[in-house]
Each structure stands twice: as structure tokens, then as C-alpha cells.
Amino acid sequence: xxxxxxxxxxxxxxxxxxxxxxxxxxxxxxxxxxxxxxxxxxxxxxxxxxxxxxxxxxxxxxxxxxxxxxxxxxxxxxxxxxxxxxxxxxxxxxxxxxxxxxxxxxxxxxxxxxxxxxxxxxxxxxxxxxxxxxxxxxxxxxxxxxxxxxxxxxxxxxxxxxxxxxxxxxxxxxxxxxxxxxxxxxxxxxxxxxxxxxxxxxxxxxxxxxxxxxxxxxxxxxxxxxxxxxxxxxxxxxxxxxxxxxxxxxxxxxxxxxxxxxxxxxxxxxxxxxxxxxxxxxxxxxxxxxxxxxxxxxxxxxxxxxxxxxxxxxxxxxxxxxxxxxxxxxxxxxxxxxxxxxxxxxx
Amino acid sequence: xxxxxxxxxxxxxxxxxxxxxxxxxxxxxxxxxxxxxxxxxxxxxxxxxxxxxxxxxxxxxxxxxxxxxxxxxxxxxxxxxxxxxxxxxxxxxxxxxxxxxxxxxxxxxxxxxxxxxxxxxxxxxxxxxxxxxxxxxxxxxxxxxxxxxxxxxxxxxxxxxxxxxxxxxxxxxxxxxxxxxxxxxxxxxxxxxxxxxxxxxxxxxxxxxxxxxxxxxxxxxxxxxxxxxxxxxxxxxxxxxxxxxxxxxxxxxxxxxxxxxxxxxxxxxxxxxxxxxxxxxxxxxxxxxxxxxxxxxxxxxxxxxxxxxxxxxxxxxxxxxxxxxxxxxxxxxxxxxxxxxxxxxxx
Numbered sequence: 001x002x003x004x005x006x007x008x009x010x011x012x013x014x015x016x017x018x019x020x021x022x023x024x025x026x027x028x029x030x031x032x033x034x035x036x037x038x039x040x041x042x043x044x045x046x047x048x049x050x051x052x053x054x055x056x057x058x059x060x061x062x063x064x065x066x067x068x069x070x071x072x073x074x075x076x077x078x079x080x081x082x083x084x085x086x087x088x089x090x091x092x093x094x095x096x097x098x099x100x101x102x103x104x105x106x107x108x109x110x111x112x113x114x115x116x117x118x119x120x121x122x123x124x125x126x127x128x129x130x131x132x133x134x135x136x137x138x139x140x141x142x143x144x145x146x147x148x149x150x151x152x153x154x155x156x157x158x159x160x161x162x163x164x165x166x167x168x169x170x171x172x173x174x175x176x177x178x179x180x181x182x183x184x185x186x187x188x189x190x191x192x193x194x195x196x197x198x199x200x201x202x203x204x205x206x207x208x209x210x211x212x213x214x215x216x217x218x219x220x221x222x223x224x225x226x227x228x229x230x231x232x233x234x235x236x237x238x239x240x241x242x243x244x245x246x247x248x249x250x251x252x253x254x255x256x257x258x259x260x261x262x263x264x265x266x267x268x269x270x271x272x273x274x275x276x277x278x279x280x281x282x283x284x285x286x287x288x289x290x291x292x293x294x295x296x297x298x299x300x301x302x303x304x305x306x307x308x309x310x311x312x313x314x315x316x317x318x319x320x321x322x323x324x325x326x327x328x329x330x331x332x333x334x335x336x337x338x339x340x341x342x343x344x345x346x347x
Numbered sequence: 348x349x350x351x352x353x354x355x356x357x358x359x360x361x362x363x364x365x366x367x368x369x370x371x372x373x374x375x376x377x378x379x380x381x382x383x384x385x386x387x388x389x390x391x392x393x394x395x396x397x398x399x400x401x402x403x404x405x406x407x408x409x410x411x412x413x414x415x416x417x418x419x420x421x422x423x424x425x426x427x428x429x430x431x432x433x434x435x436x437x438x439x440x441x442x443x444x445x446x447x448x449x450x451x452x453x454x455x456x457x458x459x460x461x462x463x464x465x466x467x468x469x470x471x472x473x474x475x476x477x478x479x480x481x482x483x484x485x486x487x488x489x490x491x492x493x494x495x496x497x498x499x500x501x502x503x504x505x506x507x508x509x510x511x512x513x514x515x516x517x518x519x520x521x522x523x524x525x526x527x528x529x530x531x532x533x534x535x536x537x538x539x540x541x542x543x544x545x546x547x548x549x550x551x552x553x554x555x556x557x558x559x560x561x562x563x564x565x566x567x568x569x570x571x572x573x574x575x576x577x578x579x580x581x582x583x584x585x586x587x588x589x590x591x592x593x594x595x596x597x598x599x600x601x602x603x604x605x606x607x608x609x610x611x612x613x614x615x616x617x618x619x620x621x622x623x624x625x626x627x628x629x630x631x632x633x634x635x636x637x638x639x640x641x642x643x644x645x646x647x648x649x650x651x652x653x654x655x656x657x658x659x660x661x662x663x664x665x666x667x668x669x670x671x672x673x674x675x676x677x678x679x680x681x682x683x684x685x686x687x688x689x690x691x692x693x694x
Binding site for chain 1: 352353354355356357359361364365367368369371372374375376378379381382383387388390392393398400401402403404406407408409410441442444446448449451453454455456458459462466469473474475476477478479480481482483484485486487489491493495497690691
């Protein structure tokens with residue numbers, strides 16, 4: 001390594017780093033249809049179908065805290081977050097590999113709980129565990145999951161397919177996973193200060209479940225097929241809505257406008273946010289880990305989506321020059337920032 | 348987790364742990380042809396072809412020591428060890444995903460060196476980097492690579508296809524990577540005791556290259572095609588020859604007999620082993636990381652393999668009841684133990 005230059009990782013962030021590290025790579029195989037830059041890579045399978053590939057790390061101390069994360073839930077979540085990426089391509093996941101690096105402080109029984117959760121997710125989502133690597137680590141638990149899926153060629157939805165005026169749609173509600181984390185962190189602090197006090201998690205079931213045991217929107221992919229709607233672009237909401245909107249805008253070379261009052265939030269989430277002195281819009285925009293789907297549809301599909309209880313139309317794409325804005329309840333346009341969760345920045 | 352039982356990981360080892368964790372998983376998708384238990388998983392691609400999937404972790408402090416491992420070599424090796432698994436199925440690797448978890452002590456420039464090595468391997472082996480995850484870690488560097496490849500259905504070679512009397516063949520020579528590691532560890536100790544002493548690595552080029560920058564035997568897969576030989580079973584030598592022989596014996600439900608005097612070893616490796624007071628046979632049997640291929644061929648293919656400078660016939664398969672033995676230079680039969688490298692046992 002050259003001694004003259006040292007660029008700290010926190011100054012460039014995850015996406016800047018990925019761009020810097022992968023820019024020199026050129027495609028060599030005809031079978032590679034799409035590589036880095038979407039929820040999953042796309043590989044040619046046969047004349048009509050593709051294979052989708054996505055991979056994610058879950059690192060102890062960065063992505064989870066074992067003080068309040070049951071290992072079974074962690075196993076479940078580690079599968080689900082990867083399946084979510086396959087659904088976000090409008091595909092059907094079929095296989096996963098799971099690799100774990102684990103320190104000797106974990107007994108076999110702890111890892112059996114982890115795999116119990118992995119198996120539950122595989123059973124519910126109809127997935128085969130086909131491989132992995134199992135090794136020791138010097139500190140903590142590291143989980144690496146790769147999901148493989150399939151889709152018809154004409155069904156694949158990229159981040160890049162949106163057009164100006166396409167409607168932006170998000171599934172379910174947002175911000176709950178983030179507020180679940182805040183509740184868990186508060187109780188951890190209370191416990192650390194006084195181990196005799198029992199954690200007060202009553203009434204937070206929905207928030208905690210969204211944080212600890214999220215689901216991937218397999219159902220939405222089916223709803224869209226049933227409605228005969230093919231999204232023009234799609235991404236899953238893992239890092240926060242704002243960050244995902246920026247990914248779609250970048251992919252499709254567009255701007256976007258969303259409406260504060262259209263953003264779906266559970267009442268308990270907004271109440272808890274206010275209790276915690278957090279703006280509910282911040283939970284939605286920057287919270288992350290909801291694993292809902294954000295997609296766009298052409299205006300002519302409006303009637304098919306309108307009033308669907310699983311989907312909220314939150315705005316539309318604009319020209320790139322128009323920028324990325326949220327219109328607040330007073331009608332003021334607020335410029336959005338993509339300050340989603342970034343492990344290098346600790347944001 | 349139940350408090351009444353605690354089984355330490357070092358008492359069961361890697362393969363026992365994998366068996367325990369994955370035994371309850373059932374195959375659900377027709378596209379899954381073969382899951383856990385070979386060098387790569389096998390997924391149906393189309394009528395004539397399959398997709399091969401293999402994944403490996405490289406963990407700082409377990410699989411590599413950055414005190415003497417140049418990051419560029421590490422990047423190269425992290426790709427090659429995964430490609431080796433695809434070749435070991437008689438397949439052709441085409442894509443990889445690379446995930447890294449890295450602490451903030453690494454500047455961007457260090458990771459650029461790592462990716463320089465990854466890119467070099469991709470260029471040499473004609474591989475596309477199609478994705479990955481990039482995140483921070485609390486300590487050290489973790490690399491997870493997944494390799495995808497393809498093969499014609501009738502070409503895939505499993506561990507399970509060998510028959511009694513098939514010949515056991517190994518490519519190249521063995522033990523060099525292990526002795527390279529011993530040399531590096533010795534110089535590290537010397538340096539720690541006295542940082543003013545320059546490391547003495549003169550004359551160890553071959554050993555060091557085998558440890559730090561191994562190659563996968565892409566060429567051998569082509570040689571076998573050219574010779575019109577399809578191995579009856581195959582595995583790559585990552586954990587040591589003895590361990591790999593046991594994997595083939597277990598997969599094919601056979602025993603084996605190999606001959607000490609037939610084991611291929613470089614002169615420099617055996618000389619260095621003797622200098623280090625290590626039995627050269629131990630380097631070969633238990634050293635690992637050579638990334639050569641171990642395969643079996645039917646007796647009628649003997650003439651095609653005989654005298655090939657890249658391949659050594661080291662023995663043959665026997666019935667399961669006959670056990671797994673090495674015949675030493677005095678003609679004595681020594682029962683082999685599968686004491687390959689196991690990160691949980693530190694062996």
C-alpha cells in the first residue's frame with residue numbers, strides 16, 4: 001500500500017466505496033446480464049428465464065446486538081433480508097447458501113437455535129438451503145447469506161426502468177423497525193444502569209416484531225401478478241425510504257416528488273416516535289430495515305393500485321433537473337437527503 | 348437457549364457441526380439438484396446444463412494474517428479458492444460475488460489493493476464480479492466470496508461416483524502451501540523477538556507463492572477434456588490430502604489405499620520440512636491449501652493418465668470394509684486419520 005495517501009472510509013460511505021472498488025471491472029461472460037448496482041445480479045438461465053443472485057452480511061455489533069436479539073429470530077431475519085432482494089427484482093427465490101463465522105464462546109446449542117430460525121424461514125418461503133461455509137472467528141458472529149432466485153426474462157424489474165410521471169408506490173407501513181430498535185436500545189440502557197429493572201416492552205409488539213423478525217413481501221409480488229401490473233422500477237426498503245428513492249432516481253436518471261401526508265406509518269410508530277422526541281417522518285425516510293417494497297408504476301395502472309390496502313401511492317417521478325423533494329403538510333418542498341443507514345458512517 | 352446443555356464447538360469440529368445444523372432441512376424446489384455435501388451445490392439451469400454454486404469465508408486471524416499477507420495476494424486468493432470448488436465439480440466458473448466487512452482502520456487505498464487482486468484473478472480466470480455487500484466490522488477483515496459456474500449435466504463430477512479399484516489421482520504437488528505458512532510464521536516470530544532483523548525468505552519463493560497466491564487448476568479440467576477422461580469422483584485439496592480422501596470415501600462409500608512413495612512433493616518442500624523437523628508426509632496429508640485436484644478414474648483410463656506430468660496416480664479405492672490406509676516405503680500399512688485443518692479445533 002502506498003504510504004502517501006490515506007482516505008478514511010467514513011468520508012466516502014458504503015456506496016462511494018463500492019463505486020471506487022468495482023469501477024475497473026469489465027463484463028466478460030455472455031451469461032452475465034446485469035452485475036453490480038441493483039438488488040440482485042441477473043444471470044442468463046435459458047431462452048426464457050434468468051437466475052437472480054443477491055448476498056448480504058449480518059455482523060454482530062454492526063447489524064445486530066445479541067443482548068436483545070434472539071438467535072432464532074436472527075436466523076430468520078438473515079434469510080428474509082436476502083429473499084427481499086430477490087422479490088425486489090420481481091423474482092422468486094429458491095435457494096440460499098448460509099455461511100457463519102463464530103467464536104468458540106457459542107456452544108453448538110446456540111447455533112442450533114440460529115439454524116432453527118433459518119429453517120423456519122426456508123419452510124415459510126419455500127427455500128432450499130444448498131450450501132455455505134462454517135468457520136471460527138476471533139470475535140463475534142458473522143453471517144453471510146446468498147440468495148438465488150429465478151424469473152422470466154420479461155418479468156425482471158430493475159431500478160432503471162422508471163419514466164417521468166410514473167407513480168411511486170410503497171407497500172405496508174414504514175418506520176416500525178427503526179422505532180423497534182430505539183425501544184430495544186432504551187431498554188438495554190436501562191438494564192445496563194440497573195440490571196434489577198425488568199425491560200418494559202409491553203405494547204411494543206408490532207415495533208419489536210418488525211425489527212427482530214421482519215418479513216419479505218412475497219405476497220406483494222403475487223398481488224402485482226394478480227393485478228396484471230408490472231412495476232417500471234423496484235427496490236426493497238432496507239436502508240430507509242429516502243436512500244431507496246435516490247437509488248431509483250439514480251438508476252432511472254430521474255427526480256422525484258413525494259408527499260409527507262401520503263407516507264404510510266402505523267399509529268403506534270408515530271406515537272412512539274413522538275414519545276422518543278423523533279420526527280415520525282425521520283423514521284420513515286431514514287430508519288430502514290422495513291423490507292417493504294418501493295416501486296413505480298405507469299400512470300395508466302393507477303386504477304389497479306388505487307385503494308389497495310397493501311400499497312400506498314406516495315408520489316411520482318419527475319425530470320432529473322427537478323431534484324428529489326418531499327412536499328410537507330403545509331405544501332412546502334423540502335429537499336431530500338439520502339442519509340440512510342451506512343455502517344461506515346454509523347448513521 | 349436451554350441452559351441445561353452446552354456442547355463446545357471444538358469437541359465436534361466443522362463437519363460434525365455442519366451435519367448437526369443442516370440435518371433437518373428438506374429439499375423443496377425441483378430446481379435444486381444437489382445441496383450440501385460436495386464442493387459446490389448443483390441447480391438445474393436448462394435441459395442440458397446446471398448452475399454450480401460454492402461459497403467460502405476468509406477471516407482475518409483465522410485464515411490469514413495481514414502481518415505477512417499482501418492485500419493484493421489476499422484478494423487474488425479469495426477468488427481462486429472459490430473457483431477451485433467449481434473446477435472440482437468439473438465445471439466452468441463464470442461469476443463471483445464478493446462481500447467484505449472491514450474495520451475503519453483500513454483506508455480506502457488498502458481495499459483498492461485487495462480489489463486489485465480480485466480483479467487480477469477475475470481477468471486471468473475470465474470471471475465477472477456481479478455483486479456483494481460492503482459493510483463495516485468491529486474488528487478485522489472478513490471476506491465472503493460466492494462463485495457461480497456452469498457445466499453440462501453429463502459432465503458434473505460428484506464426490507459420490509467412485510467405484511472400487513478406481514485409481515486415485517492428484518494433480519501438481521502437495522505440501523508447499525503448508526510449508527510456506529511455516530516459513531512465514533517462523534519469520535514473524537523472529538521479527539516479533541527482534542524487529543531489526545530482516546526476514547529471511549530467500550529461496551522460499553515457490554513455497555511462499557503457493558501459500559500466498561495459489562492457483563486453481565483450470566488447466567487440469569481442460570487436460571481431462573482433451574484426454575477424454577471423465578473422473579468418477581473429484582474434490583479440491585483445501586484441507587489436506589487425508590481429509591479429502593476421507594470425503595471421497597464417505598461420498599462413494601468406499602475405502603482407499605494410497606502409497607507414500609507416490610505422493611508428489613517438491614524437493615524444496617521436503618527439504619524445508621526436514622529442516623523444520625516436520626515429516627514431509629504430514630505436510631502432504633494434513634497441510635492443506637494446495638488447491639490441487641484429487642480425483643478418481645476408472646482402471647481403463649490408466650493409459651490416458653499414466654506419465655502425465657500434471658498428474659500422479661497415488662493409489663486406488665478399496666471396499667469400505669478395507670478402511671483407509673497409506674502404505675509406507677517399508678510396505679507397512681498405516682491407518683489414515685482425517686486430521687485436516689479445522690478452524691474450530693485450531694488444527
